[in-house]
Amino acid sequence: MMDEKVEVDITIPNQTRYLGLIGRIGEDLVHSLGRYTGDREVLAYHLNLVLTEAITNAICHANENDPEKQIQIQISATEETLNIKVFDEGSGFDLAELSASEMSDTDECGRGIHIIRRLMDRVHYRRSADGNVLEMIKKLH
Secondary structure, three states: OOOOOOEEEEEOOOOOHHHHHHHHHHHHHHHHOOOOOHHHHHHHHHHHHHHHHHHHHHHHHHOOOOOOOEEEEEEOOOEEEEEEEEOOOOOOHHHHHHHHHOOOOOOOOOOOHHHHHHHOOOOEEEEOEEEEEEEEEEEEE
């Protein structure tokens, strides 16, 4: 039997007022996963948190609060993985510079990336066609 795949693709204005909406979409997606046997509440909370942190970074740091820019969020889920991509229109940063060993949850700069790295299985940040993309992958089994 083929895996069921769910895909969500949303573009929002570069404004933090949409954070709650995107977080709730992530939570609802987790609750719709058919065969997931783990703790749905914990996974839903973690997905909301990483989406909120990633989008906040994209709005405030990458896009520098520029109201003319946008954020695109793509979430795809199969029985095996959650794949989240957050696209920004900024100049980017070096993910390697934010060494996980040098950060803690209380550090203001890099705190979001530290949280994302801790909750997700793989995290990549790279140039895309019109900016950058932060890709976060969570294995579900």
